[in-house]
Amino acid sequence: MEIMNELLEKYFRGETSVDEETELKQYFKSGNVSSELKIYSSLFEVFDSEINEKANKPLIKVIQNQRKQKRIWIRTFAYTGIAASLTLLLFLKFPFQVDNYAVVSGNKIEDTEFAEKYVEKKLNHVKDMLNKSMTPMNDSFENLRKDLRPMNKLINVKVKMDELQNLIQIKK
Amino acid sequence: MTVVALILLVTATKAQTLQSLFEKYSEDERFTYVTVGNGMMNFASKFAGSDKKGKEMMSKMKSVKILTLSDETNSSIMKSITQELDKVVETGNFETAVEAREKGERVHIYYRLTANDNADMLIVTKEKNEFSLIWISGKMSKEEMMHTFSNNGKTINLFEQGENS
Numbered sequence: 001m002e003i004m005n006e007l008l009e010k011y012f013r014g015e016t017s018v019d020e021e022t023e024l025k026q027y028f029k030s031g032n033v034s035s036e037l038k039i040y041s042s043l044f045e046v047f048d049s050e051i052n053e054k055a056n057k058p059l060i061k062v063i064q065n066q067r068k069q070k071r072i073w074i075r076t077f078a079y080t081g082i083a084a085s086l087t088l089l090l091f092l093k094f095p096f097q098v099d100n101y102a103v104v105s106g107n108k109i110e111d112t113e114f115a116e117k118y119v120e121k122k123l124n125h126v127k128d129m130l131n132k133s134m135t136p137m138n139d140s141f142e143n144l145r146k147d148l149r150p151m152n153k154l155i156n157v158k159v160k161m162d163e164l165q166n167l168i169q170i171k172k
Numbered sequence: 173m174t175v176v177a178l179i180l181l182v183t184a185t186k187a188q189t190l191q192s193l194f195e196k197y198s199e200d201e202r203f204t205y206v207t208v209g210n211g212m213m214n215f216a217s218k219f220a221g222s223d224k225k226g227k228e229m230m231s232k233m234k235s236v237k238i239l240t241l242s243d244e245t246n247s248s249i250m251k252s253i254t255q256e257l258d259k260v261v262e263t264g265n266f267e268t269a270v271e272a273r274e275k276g277e278r279v280h281i282y283y284r285l286t287a288n289d290n291a292d293m294l295i296v297t298k299e300k301n302e303f304s305l306i307w308i309s310g311k312m313s314k315e316e317m318m319h320t321f322s323n324n325g326k327t328i329n330l331f332e333q334g335e336n337s
Contacts, residue, residue, distance in 0.1 A: 039204060039242055100208050106201040118206045119236050122306060126295055129279050133272035 001034050008040065012107045039105055046117045189260050190292070193253075194307065197239050202249060204242075209235040233310035234290075241303045250303055257296065257305065266294060269314060276300060283314045293317045 007024055010016045016024070027033065028044040100112040109115075198205035243250055260266075266282035273279075282294040291313070295306040308317070 039202075042204065042240075101206075103198055103203075103205040105204075106199075112208075115206050115208050118204075119208045119238060122206075122238050122240075122304060123236075126279060126297060126306065129274065129277055129297065130270065130272055133274035133277075133279065 001037070004034075004037060008037070042118065042121075043104055043109075043114070046114060046121070189264060190294070190307065193256055193260055194237055194239060194305075197241075197253060200249075202241060202243065204238075204240040206238045206240075207235065208237075232312045232316065233308055235307075235309050237307045239305040242301055243303070244301060253303065253305075261294070266292075269293075269318060281318075283317060291317065 004024070004027055007016065007020055011021065011024060025044055028037075028041050033041055099110075100115040102109045102111070102115050102118060194205070197203045241250060241253065261282055264284060266284045268280065269283045270279065270281040276299070278296075278298040280296040282296075284292050284294075286292060286309075289311050290309060291311070293306075293308040293312075295304075295308070297304045297306075310317075
């Protein structure tokens with residue numbers, strides 16, 4: 001475990017080699033992680049899930065889009081410049097108070113992607129937990145809705161009866 | 173004028189209480205603290221996927237802050253943060269929006285309106301060895317915030333149209 005501690009410290013200092021990083025990833029993937037280091041598991045899980053991500057568009061389409069973008073580059077240059085200036089002005093006037101970062105065991109990780117992935121993972125987890133606990137209730141409502149179908153027919157019968165009664169009264 | 177100043181002071185105090193809770197524990201090495209504020213639009217499109225309404229609602233979020241503690245349920249740190257959180261919820265005018273329990277897992281969602289139509293949503297999840305506090309703020313109504321966590325915006329309707337024929 002001491003070796004892993006040293007490796008982690010090196011990792012956060014950005015001094016680890018590729019082999020050492022692989023060793024770290026394998027350690028956290030093994031599931032046999034010491035309780036003290038468990039807190040870092042989510043960090044390496046996120047990196048793992050990133051590997052499995054695939055591109056949304058085929059490469060050919062991306063290249064075609066890039067060519068189109070080159071053609072309109074000059075036209076958009078001016079707009080981009082204006083937009084950038086405005087953004088800079090806004091930033092200077094209203095500096096952002098919230099940054100995207102994570103603090104894991106006292107180590108600040110200024111990585112927007114990591115922070116976003118973490119938040120996304122957590123929110124999806126909440127969504128799953130809610131859906132899971134709401135399933136029995138939704139099922140009950142579905143059954144109740146089915147049971148209430150004859151009631152809907154009764155309501156229709158009552159409406160027809162009222163109409164008939166009105167007609168009889170008018171004729172009288 | 174004095175009343176307005178007092179309201180502003182009270183609102184600021186409430187925000188500080190929740191803020192101070194996050195600030196206090198974000199410094200603690202036992203916690204994982206993550207904050208996302210800039211580029212929420214980018215994040216919103218990722219989270220909402222193809223759901224247009226969901227994307228629109230997510231884009232109204234201004235920031236998401238998460239505090240996570242991985243420890244035993246009955247540990248002293250878990251007890252102290254739970255107690256402090258209860259006080260924040262009580263004094264911060266939060267109303268309970270959702271309370272769900274499933275096999276040892278608990279989700280509590282609290283909601284409150286703050287100044288200028290801004291709202292805070294506080295999600296507390298308690299699992300076996302993990303406690304998470306998620307603070308979402310933005311210009312959203314309770315319904316809009318809840319849509320973010322609904323199953324594609326599905327709602328329960330007992331008397332569905334077109335089925336009574």
